[in-house]
Amino acid sequence: xxxxxxxxxxxxxxxxxxxxxxxxxxxxxxxxxxxxxxxxxxxxxxxxxxxxxxxxxxxxxxxxxxxxxxxxxxxxxxxxxxxxxxxxxxxxxxxxxxxxxxxxxxxxxxxxxxxxxxxxxxxxxxxxxxxxxxxxxxxxxxxxxxxxxxxxxxxxxxxxxxxxxxxxxxx
Amino acid sequence: xxxxxxxxxxxxxxxxxxxxxxxxxxxxxxxxxxxxxxxxxxxxxxxxxxxxxxxxxxxxxxxxxxxxxxxxxxxxxxxxxxxxxxxxxxxxxxxxxxxxxxxxxxxxxxxxxxxxxxxxxxxxxxxxxxxxxxxxxxxxxxxx
Numbered sequence: 559x560x561x562x563x564x565x566x567x568x569x570x571x572x573x574x575x576x577x578x579x580x581x582x583x584x585x586x587x588x589x590x591x592x593x594x595x596x597x598x599x600x601x602x603x604x605x606x607x608x609x610x611x612x613x614x615x616x617x618x619x620x621x622x623x624x625x626x627x628x629x630x631x632x633x634x635x636x637x638x639x640x641x642x643x644x645x646x647x648x649x650x651x652x653x654x655x656x657x658x659x660x661x662x663x664x665x666x667x668x669x670x671x672x673x674x675x676x677x678x679x680x681x682x683x684x685x686x687x688x689x690x691x692x693x694x695x696x697x698x699x700x701x702x703x704x705x706x707x708x709x710x711x712x713x714x715x716x717x718x719x720x721x722x723x724x725x726x727x728x729x
Numbered sequence: 730x731x732x733x734x735x736x737x738x739x740x741x742x743x744x745x746x747x748x749x750x751x752x753x754x755x756x757x758x759x760x761x762x763x764x765x766x767x768x769x770x771x772x773x774x775x776x777x778x779x780x781x782x783x784x785x786x787x788x789x790x791x792x793x794x795x796x797x798x799x800x801x802x803x804x805x806x807x808x809x810x811x812x813x814x815x816x817x818x819x820x821x822x823x824x825x826x827x828x829x830x831x832x833x834x835x836x837x838x839x840x841x842x843x844x845x846x847x848x849x850x851x852x853x854x855x856x857x858x859x860x861x862x863x864x865x866x867x868x869x870x871x872x873x
Contacts, residue, residue, distance in 0.1 A: 582743035582751035582790070589788040589805055590743035590751050593862070614869050615860070627743065627751040642750060671799075674864045 564688045566603055569639055572630040573600040575661055580629040581608065583619035591615040596665045596675055597658055598630050601682070606643070607654060609662055610679040620645050626683065629691070638691040643683040650679045730793075730802045730859060730872065734759040737832030738793035738800075740825075742771050742852075744782035744808075752778045756791055757849070758821030765856040767791065767804055770814050770822050772847040780850070783811045789854055792862060797835035801862035802872065806854035814851040822849065 566573075579598040584590050593616050597609040608628065610617075620626070624645040631638050649655050659677045666675035734740065740756035759769035769791055773779040783789075786808040794801040814822070859872040 580741055580753055582753045584745040584749050584751045587788070588745045588749065589858075590745050590790040591805075592741055592743045592753070592790050592792045592803060594794065594801075623749045625748075625750045627753045629753050640753060671864060 564639065564690060566600055566606065566685060566688055569630070569632055569688070570600055571634045572632040572639060573598055573606065574633070575599070575665060576633040577631040579608065579631075581616070582627040583616050584623050584625065585615075585619050586622045591619055596662055598628060599658060604684055605646070606641070606683050606685055607649075607658065608681050608683060609658055609677055610648065610681050611662070611675055611677060620681070628683070640689055640691055641683075641685050642687040643685050646682045646684050648679045648681055654682075655680050730804070731761045733795060733800055733802055734761055734793045735825075736795065737825075737828035737830075738795045739829065740769065740791060740793050742769065742789060742791045744779060744789050745787060746778060746782055747785070750778075752782055754779045758818055758823075758825045759791065759793070760821065761804075761856070765859075766809075766853065767806065767856050768818070768851060768853045770818055770849045770851050773850045774848045783808060783850065783852060786811070789852065794862070796829075796832050799864055801864075803860045803862050804856040805858040805860075806856045808852060808854050810851070810853035812851050814849050818851050819849075 575597045578594050578596055580592065580594055582590050582592050595609050595611060599607045601607055606628070626643045626645065628641040628643055629638055630641065655677070658680050662675055662677045663672070666672040669675075740759055741753060742756045743751050743753050745751050754772045756769040756771050759767060761767050771779070771783070773783055788805065789808050790803055790805045792801060792803040861867045861870050861872055
């Protein structure tokens with residue numbers, strides 16, 4: 559992630575639940591844990607909410623270390639963004655929880671995962687930084703380019719070559 | 730797990746800085762030895778937080794998830810080696826990318842004309858933790 563901080567409001571489509579988000583947490587001893595979530599929702603310019611469908615490691619990590627990395631994808635531009643975030647609180651009831659549970663249930667129905675995708679809680683996060691992941695390359699290259707070449711290959715390549723990269727739609 | 734990592738799965742890696750903040754990146758062309766030693770090429774731009782975390786040789790997690798079956802697993806260990814990929818490893822990256830394209834097509838994501846690679850570094854670590862992450866009853870359980 560490089561470049562200036564990006565306003566959350568400018569990437570609203572990334573929070574519409576079209577594309578699953580990836581999150582990483584860390585244990586007290588610095589061991590990371592990765593998981594996928596169905597939904598990251600924009601709350602305001604400083605906060606988002608994520609669906610807690612986590613396994614034990616993620617929950618345990620958040621109890622001892624509130625820092626997370628969250629990757630979201632804008633389904634319109636197919637650009638990825640990495641958010642450095644801090645967990646503020648968990649909600650297990652209320653308007654936000656009910657609204658996100660309804661959306662999770664809809665996603666589960668669409669993906670044949672009803673009964674598997676279960677919302678345990680909503681985690682409200684403060685976003686400390688949001689940056690664009692600018693590690694993309696155009697077609698026809700396999701990574702064996704010089705560093706100067708790779709520096710010139712940013713997300714703009716996606717738009718220029720007009721591709722529909724599948725990564726965002728996938729784990 | 731070896732089949733999952735060697736097939737068309739999406740591979741994601743995470744590291745952590747000294748303050749406990751995680752970073753995420755994508756991985757390609759992973760191999761796992763019979764002893765559990767993992768080598769994976771990671772996207773890690775020079776000057777990035779990920780690159781700094783790798784250089785510090787702390788803990789790493791690498792997960793693989795098949796886009797069509799949702800079959801998923803995660804491996805963790807302490808970073809042993811960080812270096813430029815070999816030609817053979819670049820070839821594995823390309824093989825993985827091709828297999829991923831096939832897997833992506835299974836969920837109707839067909840247009841794989843551009844792929845996200847970026848500056849790649851090869852990372853080696855001995856996996857000392859492994860978890861099933863496939864959604865369902867066994868999710869989160871340690872693999873034996």
